[in-house]
Amino acid sequence: MALHSNSSSVYVALLFIINYICITAGSGLSSESSSGLLPPYDELYYRGVRAYFSEDWERAAEFLEKSISTRYKLLRIRRKCHDECLTAGDDKISEQDKEDMIFWDLGVLEWIQVRAECVKFCMSRSVSPAALLPVSSDIEYEFGTRNPYNYLQVTYYKLNKMTKAASAAHTFFVANPSHLEMRNNIEKYKRMLGVKEEFFQDREREHEQHWEMYDAAIQAESSSDWLKAVKMWNECVNETLKQTEECRAQCVTAPRVIPEEPDTVQGVYERAADLSLSMMSCQQTCVTLVSTRPGRVSAMEDFLPLQLEHLHIAQFKAGDLKGAVETLRSLLLFYPTDSDNLSNLDLYTQTLEGDTEAQQTGPAPEISKYVNRALQEKKLLYFGMANLDFKFSDPDLWTPEDVVPESLRETWRAEKEQLHEKLKQGDKMDEVDDSGFYAGGPIPVAGVSITLDDQGLNGTNRVVLDGVLSQSECDRVMQLATVAASAGDGYRGRRSPHTPHEKFEGLTVLRALKLAQGGLVNQSDARLLHGIGETVKELMDSYFRTPSLLYFAYTHLVCRSAITGHQEGRSDLSHPVHVDNCILEPESRQCWREAPAFTHRDLSAVLYLNDDFEGGDFFFTDRDAKTVTATVKPKCGRLVGFTSGPVNPHGVTAVTKGRRCALALWFTTEKHHKDMEREEAEDLWAADGQSVVKDEKADGENVVKSARSGRSQGKEKSKDRERVTGRRDEL
Ligand SMILES: O=C(O)CCC(=O)C(=O)O
Numbered sequence: 001m002a003l004h005s006n007s008s009s010v011y012v013a014l015l016f017i018i019n020y021i022c023i024t025a026g027s028g029l030s031s032e033s034s035s036g037l038l039p040p041y042d043e044l045y046y047r048g049v050r051a052y053f054s055e056d057w058e059r060a061a062e063f064l065e066k067s068i069s070t071r072y073k074l075l076r077i078r079r080k081c082h083d084e085c086l087t088a089g090d091d092k093i094s095e096q097d098k099e100d101m102i103f104w105d106l107g108v109l110e111w112i113q114v115r116a117e118c119v120k121f122c123m124s125r126s127v128s129p130a131a132l133l134p135v136s137s138d139i140e141y142e143f144g145t146r147n148p149y150n151y152l153q154v155t156y157y158k159l160n161k162m163t164k165a166a167s168a169a170h171t172f173f174v175a176n177p178s179h180l181e182m183r184n185n186i187e188k189y190k191r192m193l194g195v196k197e198e199f200f201q202d203r204e205r206e207h208e209q210h211w212e213m214y215d216a217a218i219q220a221e222s223s224s225d226w227l228k229a230v231k232m233w234n235e236c237v238n239e240t241l242k243q244t245e246e247c248r249a250q251c252v253t254a255p256r257v258i259p260e261e262p263d264t265v266q267g268v269y270e271r272a273a274d275l276s277l278s279m280m281s282c283q284q285t286c287v288t289l290v291s292t293r294p295g296r297v298s299a300m301e302d303f304l305p306l307q308l309e310h311l312h313i314a315q316f317k318a319g320d321l322k323g324a325v326e327t328l329r330s331l332l333l334f335y336p337t338d339s340d341n342l343s344n345l346d347l348y349t350q351t352l353e354g355d356t357e358a359q360q361t362g363p364a365p366e367i368s369k370y371v372n373r374a375l376q377e378k379k380l381l382y383f384g385m386a387n388l389d390f391k392f393s394d395p396d397l398w399t400p401e402d403v404v405p406e407s408l409r410e411t412w413r414a415e416k417e418q419l420h421e422k423l424k425q426g427d428k429m430d431e432v433d434d435s436g437f438y439a440g441g442p443i444p445v446a447g448v449s450i451t452l453d454d455q456g457l458n459g460t461n462r463v464v465l466d467g468v469l470s471q472s473e474c475d476r477v478m479q480l481a482t483v484a485a486s487a488g489d490g491y492r493g494r495r496s497p498h499t500p501h502e503k504f505e506g507l508t509v510l511r512a513l514k515l516a517q518g519g520l521v522n523q524s525d526a527r528l529l530h531g532i533g534e535t536v537k538e539l540m541d542s543y544f545r546t547p548s549l550l551y552f553a554y555t556h557l558v559c560r561s562a563i564t565g566h567q568e569g570r571s572d573l574s575h576p577v578h579v580d581n582c583i584l585e586p587e588s589r590q591c592w593r594e595a596p597a598f599t600h601r602d603l604s605a606v607l608y609l610n611d612d613f614e615g616g617d618f619f620f621t622d623r624d625a626k627t628v629t630a631t632v633k634p635k636c637g638r639l640v641g642f643t644s645g646p647v648n649p650h651g652v653t654a655v656t657k658g659r660r661c662a663l664a665l666w667f668t669t670e671k672h673h674k675d676m677e678r679e680e681a682e683d684l685w686a687a688d689g690q691s692v693v694k695d696e697k698a699d700g701e702n703v704v705k706s707a708r709s710g711r712s713q714g715k716e717k718s719k720d721r722e723r724v725t726g727r728r729d730e731l
């Protein structure tokens with residue numbers, strides 16, 4: 001493959017040295033060098049890092065900032081030049097289009113080179129020769145992982161510029177949520193006098209806007225605000241296209257190797273393959289990059305088609321049938337034979353009976369353009385490599401087989417099978433918790449100790465704490481449950497939603513307060529229930545470290561009582577195995593983050609109050625919902641805490657005698673999902689002149705429930721599952 005690699009790498013190294021000499025001999029690096037040309041940002045970065053280690057904070061800040069801004073300038077220039085050179089070299093392809101295959105390779109080679117030369121020439125008008133060279137993979141990695149912000153936060157801290165230090169820390173942490181040191185730094189910043197929440201700005205936010213839109217769209221869907229959902233999904237699709245385009249534009253650049261006339265047919269193939277491969281892998285990286293949330297390990301599968309699925313359903317629900325047909329036709333460009341899509345199209349066109357114009361709406365032009373271009377490029381590049389033995393994968397699940405040369409198809413099939421196998425066997429990778437929480441933080445409450453951690457519980461992000469409540473506190477809360485139960489109204493002692501053999505009772509803080517107002521329970525006991533929640537929140541927040549703020553999502557006191565005479569030969573569970581924020585499908589080991597699951601729940605905690613009952617053990621399982629990985633016996637003051645996602649399926653064994661009471665709490669990082677009932681109780685206390693520890697005020701948004709995603713709606717993934725939902729966020 002690399003016939004010329006030796007000579008070319010020497011050349012590159014030489015250029016690097018020459019440029020380095022030129023630059024260091026120059027009048028110091030500014031973002032615009034003395035020639036007016038853009039200097040290489042990697043050099044600026046090295047200078048910044050060097051100044052950092054010499055503790056020259058002023059210069060470190062100057063150069064690190066310059067390296068960041070210069071990199072962005074370079075990206076913008078490259079983008080502009082890419083646009084200017086969009087059609088350069090196209091004639092080379094069309095000339096070869098109908099010719100013999102052997103010339104195809106040559107055409108591809110010429111096309112790439114002509115384009116690359118055009119871009120290079122365009123860029124050389126504003127970029128210094130050194131900055132035209134590709135940066136090393138180390139530098140790419142540094143910037144990709146936002147490491148410059150890691151240096152910057154210390155630098156600004158040393159310079160006592162707290163606003164900048166906090167935003168640098170936050171920017172780094174967003175992409176590195178399990179970075180312990182930064183987590184601790186952020187905690188420190190938060191405790192500093194004068195540091196405000198708004199200091200924690202993500203400086204790279206501009207490049208992640210599609211994620212904000214994605215979340216807003218899901219949220220609008222959840223509250224069945226279909227007009228807003230349509231708007232947000234449209235914006236999300238457009239922004240995703242824009243980000244992908246921005247990224248791909250960066251791929252057409254000067255070839256890494258210096259063009260030489262290859263003199264053999266083999267040489268032609270190799271050159272074509274070399275260039276095709278680097279361009280192709282660059283473009284594929286873009287698809288993956290844009291589909292990966294910062295700080296997450298894996299990309300969202302099939303990101304763009306997924307959004308289109310949501311969009312057409314939202315359009316349908318909002319009554320925009322013409323829009324729905326258009327979106328569905330766009331989706332069909334990716335999956336032309338998908339039966340769900342085709343039957344949905346049938347449904348939409350039937351509903352539009354009489355309106356032939358709307359029925360015949362074609363796909364959105366920007367999606368057609370995207371798909372056509374992607375396919376055209378794939379065809380060219382794959383065939384450019386067809387005669388060589390390259391193995392690589394494609395991040396687009398929708399790439400049609402006929403575009404892929406036979407030599408690659410086999411590799412792909414093998415990969416797909418491997419993936420399938422992995423899924424079946426529940427590969428260890430599945431158990432990576434990408435929730436952004438990281439177990440192992442300090443326990444800040446006196447008298448509370450860790451009984452079992454991840455290791456003891458055979459899992460990830462799980463903990464058992466003891467000593468959270470004293471016996472007298474447990475007794476008071478148990479008493480509260482008893483009185484409240486007998487009070488009837490609102491506290492509906494009813495059959496358990498999970499089993500006919502148990503009675504299930506629940507009490508919220510607000511309900512306790514109302515009972516206290518009615519004189520049925522002591523105010524101090526209602527306040528105790530509230531206060532316990534605050535303690536649990538403090539413990540969870542501290543132990544499961546995260547950069548985000550934590551809010552109560554829902555809290556209730558739950559008692560499960562065995563119904564006497566109904567216990568013979570029971571084989572069911574008090575609470576079947578489930579995951580708190582997604583719907584577990586044990587057969588495929590998948591967990592669907594969609595309604596009716598409470599998708600906004602991030603952390604779960606269960607605080608036990610008693611042990612004078614039989615059965616009722618809490619247990620964690622594997623994703624198969626069968627293999628028990630750990631068991632926890634409830635007792636007064638014992639708390640089991642865990643992240644609410646797919647790494648932590650759990651259940652409760654049958655309560656066969658007596659009454660088992662526990663305070664169950666869920667926390668969320670999504671402010672708009674904070675528990676409004678709790679707020680109401682706090683407001684009532686405050687109005688009564690009683691001080692309350694209080695979360696910040698809600699921002700006026702309603703608490704929303706997630707709706708089933710469009711994707712699964714089409715496929716009826718969770719048709720048979722039922723979950724009992726209360727007034728808002730219950731159970
Ligand atoms: O009561 C317990 O031990 C667990 C309850 C639970 O998992 C839930 O309510 O989601």
Ligand SMILES: [Fe+2]
Binds near residue numbers: 578579650
């Ligand atoms: Fe649960």
